[in-house]
Amino acid sequence: MAARKTRNSVSGRVDGQVVQAGTITGPVTMHSSGIALPVWARVALIGVAAAVVALTVVVLTRSEPEPELRAVVAVGPGRCAGGWVVPPPAGPVTVVDRPEGSVQADQGQVAVTLQGSTSAAVVLQSMRVEVVSRRPAMSGVWLQTPCEGDVKPRSFGVDLNKPTAAAIGLPGRSSGEKVPAPSFPFQVNESEVEQFLITPNVSTDDVEWRLRVTWTSGDRRGETVVDDNGRPFRTTATTGVSASYCADLASSTWHPSTPSARCATLRSPAEASLVGTWRGAGTLTIAQDGTATWTTGSGTATIRLLSILDQKATADVVASTTPEIAAGERLSLVYFSDGITAYTQLGAELSWCRPDIACR
Incomplete structure (x- = not known):
């Protein structure tokens, strides 16, 4: 004859500690011992429960993303004293925005466009340069770029001769009118952007570097690293070049100076x-x-x-x-x-x- 199956059960209110000794094989009915928790302990438990519920509500009801800073970067040759340095070429070099194998020359330009990710205001507090590596200036040929008329507003210089340095606002000209040097702070959000034109200065070295922009938004603080699409920027002095090529826009090439297309000579x-x-x-x-x-x-x-x-x-x-x-x-x-x-x-x-x- 099969043994009859039993089921354990608990009924009634249970206060205090419960201790099991041995194996339970039959029905179990537990009754309150009549010992209640002290009032202060109940109040404390209620407070903890309320705090947990409140925290849960804050997390669950938060719908807006936290503001952050986004950056879009364009590396260019700059104006007049800038350009590119390339290994000695076998012939003319095709004029493109960024020649293959080129390194930005001293006095080139980095355009940084900064934008917030939400409607909340993001205040840009400062911008500084961090040098990642340093070596002697690159040898090769200097591809010169034509000069432009105006130095644009929101221009900053960074001194790559130092391991870290703040970006210094530079005075400029717009439509012939003098523009004062820009200074921090600035403010951006998802619909308002700022573009900074950075001119790196380096005397005799080939330097890899990044920008670090500190910002605040409400009670939040952050620092955004700005680089060349995941790699450090790289800028070389022109003290190691052996020749300079000029841009012939008619043939869309850089080549040595000729009587018909003369460029500045080192x-x-x-x-x-x-x-x-x-x-x-x-x-x-x-x-x-x-x-x-x-x-x-x-x-x-x-x-x-x-x-x-x-x-x-x-x-x-x-x-x-x-x-x-x-x-x-x-x-x-x-x-x-x-x-x-x-x-x-x-x-x-x-x-x-x-x-x-x-x-x-």
Whole structure:
């Protein structure tokens, strides 16, 4: 005869602890022992339960995504002093937006468009450069780019000679009118964007780098890394190039200068007739190797010429004890047989002339 199956059951209210000893084989009925939890313990349990419910409601009812910052990047050759550096080519190079195997030259340009992901305001607080790697300047050929008329608004310079540096707003011109240097903060959302034009400066190195943009939105803070589609940006000085090619837009090629399509030629300080002493805003003395000393009544600056083209040059301030210019500042020079005019990135202008010629 088969054993009759039994079922355990629990009925009634159970307070306190329950202890099982051994194996239960028959029906079980549990009755309250009459020992209730203290009032304070019940209140505490009710509070914990209410808090859990409240937290659950907050998570479940949150529908809007958290704001974040999005970036779209375009790497370009910049204007005048920028361009591309490529390994020595076998012939003319086709003019394209970004030649194969090219590295952006010093004074190129990176356009960064920033946009919020929601309607909530995202306040851009600061932007700085982070250097990832550094090596000697790339050798090869410098593909020059034509000059443009205006320096656009929202332009910033970053100094790649330093491991980290803030982006410095640069004054510009728009439709011939001077535009003050931009400064943080800025504000974006999903319908309002900001575009920044970044000009990287590097003296003698080939540098990989990224931008880091810090932002706030309400009580949230974040930092967005901006790079070249997942890779660091790369910018090289032009101190390692052996020749410069100019762009012939009629044939859509870069090639060496010819009588019919002449481009600016790289020169040494001696070839450009810059060696010697110049007077005006203090005394400027330029040596054969391109180093220069500027002495004023308030101090002395050491300047290094980086690239010298026909009537144009770039230079960096290596050290300075004079308040007119600071160490690390980039100078753009325009020179003639009788005079030199230098423009700092922040818009200051300095002029020197040959000792026997009065400066205009």
